[in-house]
Amino acid sequence: MNMKYISEYRNAGVVKKLLAEIEATVTRAWMLMEVCGGQTHSLVKNGILNMLPDKITMVHGPGCPVCVTPKSMIDQAVALALRQDVIMCSFGDMVRVPGSSKSLMQARSEGGNLRVVYSPLDAIKIARENPDKEVIFFAVGFETTAPANALAVLQAAKLNLNNFSVLVSHVLVPPAMEAILSDEFNTINGFLGAGHVCSVMGLHEYYPLAEKYKIPIVVTGFEPVDLLEGILMAVRQLEAGIATVENQYARVVRNTGNLQAQAVIQEVFKVADREWRGIGVIPQSGYKVREKYQLFDAEHKFSETKNIKVQELDAGCIAGEILRGIKKPVQCPHFGKGCTPLNPLGAPMVSSEGACAAYFHFSQAYETTS
Amino acid sequence: MCLGIPAKLDSIDETADDFFRTGKISFGGISRTVSLAMLTDAKPGDYVLVHAGVALSVITEQEAATVFEYLKMSGELDEEGLPDT
Numbered sequence: 393m394n395m396k397y398i399s400e401y402r403n404a405g406v407v408k409k410l411l412a413e414i415e416a417t418v419t420r421a422w423m424l425m426e427v428c429g430g431q432t433h434s435l436v437k438n439g440i441l442n443m444l445p446d447k448i449t450m451v452h453g454p455g456c457p458v459c460v461t462p463k464s465m466i467d468q469a470v471a472l473a474l475r476q477d478v479i480m481c482s483f484g485d486m487v488r489v490p491g492s493s494k495s496l497m498q499a500r501s502e503g504g505n506l507r508v509v510y511s512p513l514d515a516i517k518i519a520r521e522n523p524d525k526e527v528i529f530f531a532v533g534f535e536t537t538a539p540a541n542a543l544a545v546l547q548a549a550k551l552n553l554n555n556f557s558v559l560v561s562h563v564l565v566p567p568a569m570e571a572i573l574s575d576e577f578n579t580i581n582g583f584l585g586a587g588h589v590c591s592v593m594g595l596h597e598y599y600p601l602a603e604k605y606k607i608p609i610v611v612t613g614f615e616p617v618d619l620l621e622g623i624l625m626a627v628r629q630l631e632a633g634i635a636t637v638e639n640q641y642a643r644v645v646r647n648t649g650n651l652q653a654q655a656v657i658q659e660v661f662k663v664a665d666r667e668w669r670g671i672g673v674i675p676q677s678g679y680k681v682r683e684k685y686q687l688f689d690a691e692h693k694f695s696e697t698k699n700i701k702v703q704e705l706d707a708g709c710i711a712g713e714i715l716r717g718i719k720k721p722v723q724c725p726h727f728g729k730g731c732t733p734l735n736p737l738g739a740p741m742v743s744s745e746g747a748c749a750a751y752f753h754f755s756q757a758y759e760t761t762s
Numbered sequence: 763m764c765l766g767i768p769a770k771l772d773s774i775d776e777t778a779d780d781f782f783r784t785g786k787i788s789f790g791g792i793s794r795t796v797s798l799a800m801l802t803d804a805k806p807g808d809y810v811l812v813h814a815g816v817a818l819s820v821i822t823e824q825e826a827a828t829v830f831e832y833l834k835m836s837g838e839l840d841e842e843g844l845p846d847t
């Protein structure tokens with residue numbers, strides 16, 4: 393691929409110019425939250441947090457799917473993986489996340505049959521090749537993985553694939569933003585919206601949020617120039633007393649999103665209350681499989697594992713406060729000591745989208761520039 | 763997991779019906795089959811963003827290059843554990 397394209401969004405001159413514009417625009421202290429873990433990663437890695445004027449504070453949101461998957465769901469996945477008749481399939485970044493007592497990786501070392509796949513459609517293939525096994529896909533993620541997971545269920549139904557099911561722990565971005573905004577301790581003045589999520593779902597869910605909570609929402613990309621442009625657009629709105637939805641990332645995000653994907657999601661999933669790790673239950677904040685497809689719903693098919701109680705190992709992880717933007721990773725007593733990416737105590741240290749892992753990997757750069 | 767993988771759509775398998783429609787993509791020297799069930803108007807030569815094995819949007823070549831570099835630098839490509847099939 394062509395390097396000249398890339399430099400456009402990393403160009404040091406453009407970055408400087410944007411920083412100067414932000415500096416010239418801001419007159420008061422504003423707190424902005426980036427929702428997406430990919431954006432957190434980029435802000436930390438590119439040292440942007442340290443370049444911004446002091447008046448602007450970036451808080452990291454709950455946009456790391458691995459980090460918000462509740463322990464109870466991982467416990468269920470672990471219990472299923474340990475069954476003799478099951479092949480458990482999962483995205484790679486999910487397998488090291490600790491449940492109440494163990495992760496899927498640890499279940500594998502105890503004899504569990506675990507396969508890491510890139511797509512739920514790979515799990516469909518495994519189910520066709522292993523008719524004597526129950527193949528279960530651990531369907532986690534935000535709106536970006538929902539189309540693939542819904543499609544897998546539709547394909548299984550068409551193929552009469554009775555040995556395939558999905559263990560669903562799907563979460564949605566706008567209800568999480570609303571939960572954060574309606575918290576009595578909320579101090580966030582503006583949001584950078586998650587670019588790729590919006591490329592699937594479009595922008596329509598954000599207009600009522602911006603209006604109800606009088607908060608600017610700027611859908612933003614991941615490159616340094618994108619992020620600074622997004623921040624500038626949000627600050628301009630705040631300084632002018634405007635609160636609306638803007639799209640910084642129009643080169644990818646269309647207002648309607650992908651309508652075909654939305655239709656498939658609609659067909660297979662219904663919106664339901666979901667538990668978020670470290671936050672608790674958020675009403676109407678995720679997906680469940682519709683009754684029509686319950687033959688392919690692992691929670692229905694293996695209902696005996698639904699309420700398993702696992703003795704909890706309390707590691708003193710403050711992920712809840714990290715995910716709500718109340719504390720920064722460096723404020724956790726375990727950060728970099730008892731908790732590292734190789735030996736994570738909590739989910740935010742596992743995935744590269746997690747705030748703790750982002751700070752850990754780039755703490756060197758962070759210390760030298762701050 | 764939330765960032766799509768950018769790739770070039772090389773060819774489309776027209777034989778399957780809508781829900782099973784697939785295409786061959788390539789990126790960074792890897793080629794693989796992805797679902798086109800939700801991007802039925804994509805054409806060979808287009809650049810697409812693929813999420814969990816499903817192509818979800820058509821993007822420009824420039825954007826594909828940008829996202830690819832981003833993923834490479836952040837180590838996300840290894841994390842996705844993409845099998846090259």
Ligand code: SF4
Pocket residue numbers: 708709710711714721724725726727728731732736737738739740741748
């Ligand atoms: S540093 Fe580790 S223990 Fe502390 S909040 Fe982050 S994941 Fe949890």
